[in-house]
Amino acid sequence: VRASDPLPSWAEGPAKESILGFIQRVSAPGSPEEVPASERIAVFDNDGTLWSEQPMYVQAFFAFDRVRQLAPEHPEWREREPFASILRGDLATSLQGGEPALLEIIMATHAGLTTDEFDRVVSDWISEARHPVTKRRFTQMVYLPMLEILAHLRKSGFKTFIVSGGGIDFMRPWAEAVYGVPPEQVVGSSIRLAYQYRDGSPVIERLAEIDFIDDKVGKPVGIQQHIGRRPILAFGNSDGDYQMLEWTTAGSGPRLGVLIHHTDNEREQAYDRDSLVGRLDRALREAPVQGWAVIDMKRDWRQIYPASVQP
Amino acid sequence: VRASDPLPSWAEGPAKESILGFIQRVSAPGSPEEVPASERIAVFDNDGTLWSEQPMYVQAFFAFDRVRQLAPEHPEWREREPFASILRGDLATSLQGGEPALLEIIMATHAGLTTDEFDRVVSDWISEARHPVTKRRFTQMVYLPMLEILAHLRKSGFKTFIVSGGGIDFMRPWAEAVYGVPPEQVVGSSIRLAYQYRDGSPVIERLAEIDFIDDKVGKPVGIQQHIGRRPILAFGNSDGDYQMLEWTTAGSGPRLGVLIHHTDNEREQAYDRDSLVGRLDRALREAPVQGWAVIDMKRDWRQIYPASVQP
Ligand SMILES: [Ca+2]
Ligand SMILES: [Ca+2]
Known part of the structure; x- marks a missing residue:
């Protein structure tokens, strides 16, 4: 590992090369395939792509x-x-x-509570809760190799967005501290909101009604509503990301779709087409035809989680 | 006008001072009221706040x-x-x-057309269409004093967002070139979208169904859904901005709400409580109690539009 390697926890190989090569091609000044910085939009699924999702979300x-x-x-x-x-x-x-x-x-x-209250409930929970098996905090079960990708992309002039089937307001309270992704760059599923007054002060109430499901065909729609342009780079790990990768890579110019394949039963969990959580079947089958890169976690990631800093 | 004046088209006076003073207080390093850069969110209504809206939108x-x-x-x-x-x-x-x-x-x-098609239709139209009275292109009827505010805010570490009752996908094709506001920082009214295929290629279709109205109580909701945190600075010009200014200024810490009052019948058009377009009544009446600054266009703006560069 060279001191200047932006992805030190990635094993050398075609997966690492294809990602580094793509970022270099679209961002190096004077590169024949250079993409204007404003169009350097990268989107990331969250569960199973940026952090663990087993045994359940x-x-x-x-x-x-x-x-x-x-x-x-x-x-x-x-x-x-x-x-x-x-x-x-x-x-x-x-x-x-x-x-x-x-x-x-x-x-x-x-x-049934306000946005400010929900923010506090989530923040309190995430600062305390631990995974039943690893006993780590959930925010310590993020993937170190993906944190390196996020940082390297931002250094290369990319804007990084989360586009997740999870709740938008469940991710926002901690996404900035954990991933460096600010609330305005988080896209997710949502429930309806209403502007109301409590004791004369304005609040935004969370209503018991689904507003938007940011999964499958919903992901390109969520991308259009929130970002308003087509990404050039997309990372996902399940069939719920199929349309996001398809939409990203169907555009013109240089584009890359990446699938994280959970292959490591020792350091994490190996699962794909038979898993209820994060089922990966069609997208994996079609990846070669679509030209998507497939990351083999066991082979391509030298380390999964950051060194533990608990308690 | 000093060479270093960030707002040269603003007349000296309390309006200019309150805005400059606020930006200085929240962004000067070491200021006792300094706000972290990530929280420096400023929101702007569009019609009548950033560009002219008479005789109609x-x-x-x-x-x-x-x-x-x-x-x-x-x-x-x-x-x-x-x-x-x-x-x-x-x-x-x-x-x-x-x-x-x-x-x-x-x-x-x-x-009834795809997002890419609609983008092209809007881009073509806005590059040609002219205002019936001034004969200027509409993008030359933006307010120079507001362009100065946007630039000064970004230089001071703010992220600037448009939060408009207008169509989100009507503004995005030109907002970056004209205002320096990228598509992902435009919030507006929207129609429903659907991910579909045409000749085997994915497209996003614009459906004939309202998705969200970003006006009045919709503005704080749109802010929450898109930005996910409360702005500290808001500019508007009509009662449709009342709740956005209220939500912005009701939070804790330093905050500022600003109303643009259209008072200049010679250089633009004077209108407020009796206008069908951009009606300003309650917000103007309550501005003193709410502590909102009121810009008197005739008195406070030395110049309205940028020097014309047509055709
Ligand atoms: Ca996933
Ligand atoms: Ca307006």
Whole structure:
């Protein structure tokens, strides 16, 4: 590893070369393929691309913890699914109700408070909560190789955006400290908001109604609504990112799509087409035809997580 | 005017002093009221705040021109309101149908094509169209004093956003060249989008359905959805900006709300509480109580428009 290597936790090889080569080609002054800085837009899926998503999405841990925290105000939950199972610690049963059950959990835990209050609830939780297996804070389960990519892109004149199926206001409170991505560069799923007054002061209330699902075909739409131009670089890890990578790489000029393939059962978890969380099937199959780079975590990443700094 | 004056087209006086003083207080290194650069968010209404909006919104000129342009493909419009009146040049009658008529005009002229196509249609139109009275291009009817404010804010570490009731994708094609505001920092009203395929290539289609109205109580909501934090500085010119200024200035720490009052009947147009376009009544009345600065265009602006560079 040279002292000047911007990606020291990446193993040498074609994956690292293709990413470094692309960034060099579009950003080196005088490069024949140089892209104007204003068009250097890079988008990143979050769960499974920037941080771990197994055994379940971090936001699901948050929602279940919040059900337990709010339970004393809701004695009826002890008899009512999907809450009763969560309170008994039986998460699998709580999710047997499918999407309606999930929606009910999200609305019970993410709505009914103001944006400022929700920001505080998320900030408090993320500063304390730990992964049940690794015992690390979730913000210490971000991928060091991806932090290096983010930093190198910004140094190369890119604007870096998160485009996630996760809740936009669940990511914003910590994305800047953890990823260097400010709130205005986070795109995600959202619930409806309403401008209201409490004791004469204005607040923005979070309503129990879905506004936008930023997944699959929703990702290019979210990109257009928030960013307003087509990215030239996209990183994802599941079939939920298929359309984002397709939209990114179908434009003219130099473009790159990258898939993170979870292949490391020792340092993280190996999963793809059979996983409920982060299912990767079609995108992996079509990657060669689409010209997308596939990162093999086990082979291409020398280190997964940053050195632990807990507690 | 000193050579170092960042606002040379502003007359000396309390308006200029309050704005310059605020920017200095929050951005000068070591200032007791210094605000972290990441929190230096400034938002600007567009119509009547950054460019002229009389005798009607620029986007309305665009819509009417586009009805005329599309008319050959729609022979039925010659008999059907609101289109028949537009084609006869009788814009007042065309708008007598109120909001449903307006909506029909917008959907007929802004939907049914892809985002890339709409971008091109807007870019072509704005490079040619001229104001009926001044004969200037609309992009030459931006306010020079506001361009100076935008530049001075960016030099002082602010991020500048447009937050307009106008169409987000109507502003984005030219906002960067004209205001220095990139597409991802434009917030506005929007119609629904859909990711689809045409001849095997992905496109984003503009659907004939309203997605979001970024006006009045919609402005703080649009700010939250797009920016994700509360601005510390807001400029507006009408009652449609009331909630944006209220939300901005109700937070803690140093904050400033500014109203542009159109008082100059010689160089532009004097209007406020009785105007259909850009009506300013409640916000002007409550400005002293709210602590908002009021710019008197006639008194405070030495020059309105940039020196003309047409044709
Ligand atoms: Ca993912
Ligand atoms: Ca206005």
